[in-house]
Amino acid sequence: MRTAALLLAITFPAASATLSEVEFIGFSHDGSLACFGQYWTEDGSGFPGAEMRIVSVAEDSTVRVFEAGWTEEDFYGGDDPYRAFEGTGNPAWDEVLAESGPFLDSVGISGAHRGFHCICHLPSDTGVDPWRASFATWIWSPLYIGPEYNLSLLLHPAEIENPPDWLSMFGEPVALELFIEDGDGRRVMHRADREGVPAPGYEYVLDYRIRDVYVFSDSMVAIVLSTSVPGFEGPDGMHRMVTGMLDSHPGPGY
Structure with missing residues (x-):
């Protein structure tokens, strides 16, 4: 059953266009920075992708971007073929969340300041x-x-x-x-x-x-x-x- 679910999850997105999910992470404690992220499953390949963007509010200019995208090797490599469906269900987004965490903490961006x-x-x-x-x-x-x-x-x-x-x-x-x-x-x-x-x-x-x-x-x-x-x-x-x-x-x- 898990194998069937895995194959369905990988192949189904090829039948439809990409539609990203979006999350507003929050502002910094003084409101000078804002952060949002989005994650998706690529149309055609079925591979996940994600990005997080930190922006200067006053300038409307990007301060930093975190990005991740999975390939066929990422999907089928490793000892656990189901690792792609752990965490949030989008491994690229999980990677972005983990990588960006220390930086967001350093500039005071959190969900407490949404x-x-x-x-x-x-x-x-x-x-x-x-x-x-x-x-x-x-x-x-x-x-x-x-x-x-x-x-x-x-x-x-x-x-x-x-x-x-x-x-x-x-x-x-x-x-x-x-x-x-x-x-x-x-x-x-x-x-x-x-x-x-x-x-x-x-x-x-x-x-x-x-x-x-x-x-x-x-x-x-x-x-x-x-x-x-x-x-x-x-x-x-x-x-x-x-x-x-x-x-x-x-x-x-x-």
Whole structure:
């Protein structure tokens, strides 16, 4: 029975596209850093992969990345053929968690600093607007709710130099622009891929959708976005995190 289950787990993903699971790990104790991870089973091969990304919240820039990916040798090597299905069930994610632990401890990132989880739009929730959402930064009771903000995504045609021929099979890639406005319509946070050129690692993203919003200390924001990217048997579902600060007193042109 275990052999049959092992074969099924290895071969079944070949019948579907890759869809990563995402976990927001948390902020550092002062909110200056944010961390999220994602893990998946590769479409076609059935091999697991994972990454964890630590980001400077104010700069929206990557501080460190931990990555792992299994190969056929990893699957069939060793004395225990079932070791791939121990722990979390994704051995690549287990490796990333183990490798990143000391660094996360050193910078004070932990689940105790996850902030306020303002928005959670699962991929199965088909009734929400994927590019717009409103949220409050805190809630004490149904009567006492924090200030409301409006989050919007704008997707622009991406400027890609010498795109591969196969890219046209999937559609046109996009560059991301994201902004948050307060209840008075003032723009208090703005992020954009510069001049229509996608950020490194996101050159071939076909779509962005709002997934999660976390706010720490009423001002530090981590936004997890679902992405569609070209895959082996169709678009794959991955994730990107965008961070920033809510500006209480935005200046002209912010």
